[in-house]
Amino acid sequence: MKVLVLGSGPTGMLVGAALAERGHDVTSVDRDPGPSADGTWRRRGVMQFEHAHGFRPQVADVLQRRWAAAYDAWTGAGAEPMVVEVPGAGTRTIGNRSRRSVLERALRSTASDTPGLTLRTGHVDGLLADGGRVTGAVVDKVPLTADLVVDASGRSSRIDRTTDPELEGLCGLTYVDRTYQLLPGAEPGPMDNPLGSFNSYDGYQVLVFLHEAGHFSVLFVCPTADDALKPLRLDAVFDQACRAVPALAVWTDPDRARPTSPVMVGGALRNVYRSQRRLAGLVSVGDAVATTTPTRGRGVAMAFSQVDALLELMDDGADPGSLVHPFGAWCDEFVRPWVEDHIAIDTDAVARWQGAALDLTGPLTTERICEAAQADPRINEYAEPYWAMTALPTCLQPAEPLARAVYESGWRPSYAPGPSRDQLVTVIHGAASTADGGA
Numbered sequence: 001m002k003v004l005v006l007g008s009g010p011t012g013m014l015v016g017a018a019l020a021e022r023g024h025d026v027t028s029v030d031r032d033p034g035p036s037a038d039g040t041w042r043r044r045g046v047m048q049f050e051h052a053h054g055f056r057p058q059v060a061d062v063l064q065r066r067w068a069a070a071y072d073a074w075t076g077a078g079a080e081p082m083v084v085e086v087p088g089a090g091t092r093t094i095g096n097r098s099r100r101s102v103l104e105r106a107l108r109s110t111a112s113d114t115p116g117l118t119l120r121t122g123h124v125d126g127l128l129a130d131g132g133r134v135t136g137a138v139v140d141k142v143p144l145t146a147d148l149v150v151d152a153s154g155r156s157s158r159i160d161r162t163t164d165p166e167l168e169g170l171c172g173l174t175y176v177d178r179t180y181q182l183l184p185g186a187e188p189g190p191m192d193n194p195l196g197s198f199n200s201y202d203g204y205q206v207l208v209f210l211h212e213a214g215h216f217s218v219l220f221v222c223p224t225a226d227d228a229l230k231p232l233r234l235d236a237v238f239d240q241a242c243r244a245v246p247a248l249a250v251w252t253d254p255d256r257a258r259p260t261s262p263v264m265v266g267g268a269l270r271n272v273y274r275s276q277r278r279l280a281g282l283v284s285v286g287d288a289v290a291t292t293t294p295t296r297g298r299g300v301a302m303a304f305s306q307v308d309a310l311l312e313l314m315d316d317g318a319d320p321g322s323l324v325h326p327f328g329a330w331c332d333e334f335v336r337p338w339v340e341d342h343i344a345i346d347t348d349a350v351a352r353w354q355g356a357a358l359d360l361t362g363p364l365t366t367e368r369i370c371e372a373a374q375a376d377p378r379i380n381e382y383a384e385p386y387w388a389m390t391a392l393p394t395c396l397q398p399a400e401p402l403a404r405a406v407y408e409s410g411w412r413p414s415y416a417p418g419p420s421r422d423q424l425v426t427v428i429h430g431a432a433s434t435a436d437g438g439a
């Protein structure tokens, strides 16, 4: 079968390579030509390329089963499996430490060596259709025909976007981060989870993602509407803010780590779900189907789980022409609920940061249910599969009455040690005026 994959990001390369390994004749088209001869890779149009990424275990699991050579290339390039001891149950791998660029470079170089997979540089202008069936795509004004077209063109693509998404909302959060590397001999800073650290305050959050080989990312998450926190995007202001937050000060101490990028802002972050267009000969996968707020690091796991489900349907003999129907039903059941979950928790987080009191007259969000486990550890049993994404968000529903009782008793979560949002604003404005004065 002739397959045309639109987009050679992580999703497009995985689906393209896996189909090529099944003997199909696959061409994957991307406007990005890949790394240049000197090794640099601008990755225009994929703004998250250099941003903080954490990789859930689903990513390695799908790669090992569906494209083992790429997994080997990724770990060969330094990706570190995060292995934890589970009391009474041995060890468990809970994800991989790696920069996103390291993952994508490993996939790209493996894809270039995969027989049956052709990587082509070009702009996809639109789809070719005949009598309600998609028969290919127009690339740089040239028609290319195929038996199956896979849209893996990501979150900001304009291919095949003739209908509005079924679910959509700006998450209301802005992601401001910077990358660093530990100096030789320096140990990582304080960690409260194997990936790094996560701390919440009364109007912002800070995260550290430890990557491979001492690389790490430091991240502030703030409400987009909070103009007073906007100067964080200046390097000098970001540095001062890091010094003021105990969880970040040790990590970013110039005697222990050096910045490897300027401060980056994560663009307009949206929670989006697009159901399949139910056109014969076409399926959409990855961010082309769903995007969620990045703070939970779900994107690539969701994308690779979709590819896994698609391949399983094909291996079970589904007709490629009408694959979209069972695959669309799978996405509606297993992908859509995560987008709904993010819309609810982000809306609640932004309201909370703007001072709204917890409303106990409505249902509690999954975030609120999980937080209540600090006061009632029985909730942990329900929260674990939710955090691991081994069950859908509804797995927390039985714990809702437990969490509600916790909040009705008057308990509220405490904030991590560090500046309140107002204190952080004072630090930021002091640093911004010094930076202005020095300019």
Ligand SMILES: Cc1cc2nc3c(=O)[nH]c(=O)nc-3n(C[C@H](O)[C@H](O)[C@H](O)COP(=O)(O)OP(=O)(O)OC[C@H]3O[C@@H](n4cnc5c(N)ncnc54)[C@H](O)[C@@H]3O)c2cc1C
Binding pocket: 006, 007, 008, 009, 010, 011, 012, 029, 030, 031, 032, 044, 045, 046, 047, 048, 051, 052, 053, 054, 055, 056, 122, 123, 124, 125, 152, 153, 154, 155, 156, 157, 158, 159, 175, 266, 285, 286, 287, 288, 294, 295, 296, 297, 298, 299, 300, 301, 303
């Ligand atoms: C700030 C940020 C942080 C994130 N952090 C995490 C994280 O910690 N963990 C995690 O798992 N996920 C994270 N994600 C999500 C993750 O990056 C995405 O899920 C992932 O990129 C999806 O891969 P994809 O291949 O589907 O799409 P993309 O990576 O967007 O690739 C799509 C490809 O299609 C190409 N393309 C688009 N249109 C055309 C066209 N017309 N012609 C030719 N080519 C085209 C693009 O050039 C691109 O190469 C984050 C996202 C953001 C924005």
